[in-house]
Amino acid sequence: MNNPLICPLCRKPNHCAYAAGRPAEECWCMSLSVPKALLAQIPDEQRGKSCVCEACVRAYKADA
Numbered sequence: 001m002n003n004p005l006i007c008p009l010c011r012k013p014n015h016c017a018y019a020a021g022r023p024a025e026e027c028w029c030m031s032l033s034v035p036k037a038l039l040a041q042i043p044d045e046q047r048g049k050s051c052v053c054e055a056c057v058r059a060y061k062a063d064a
């Protein structure tokens with residue numbers, strides 16, 4: 001079950017503007033780059049379909 005509005009890593013809303021039907025330029029990910037290593041943690045079947053959330057990106061960067 002894929003929900004494009006839910007982060008596949010933490011199962012919380014990812015606030016993806018694009019998935020919500022708004023212009024992609026409005027998405028938080030336009031101002032914050034998502035590390036490739038973090039994207040690699042997304043299960044294969046959800047990669048490229050569901051965005052991760054800003055909190056996961058920030059947590060990953062704080063960790064790295």
Ligand SMILES: [Zn+2]
Binds near residue numbers: 011053054055056
């Ligand atoms: Zn998340």
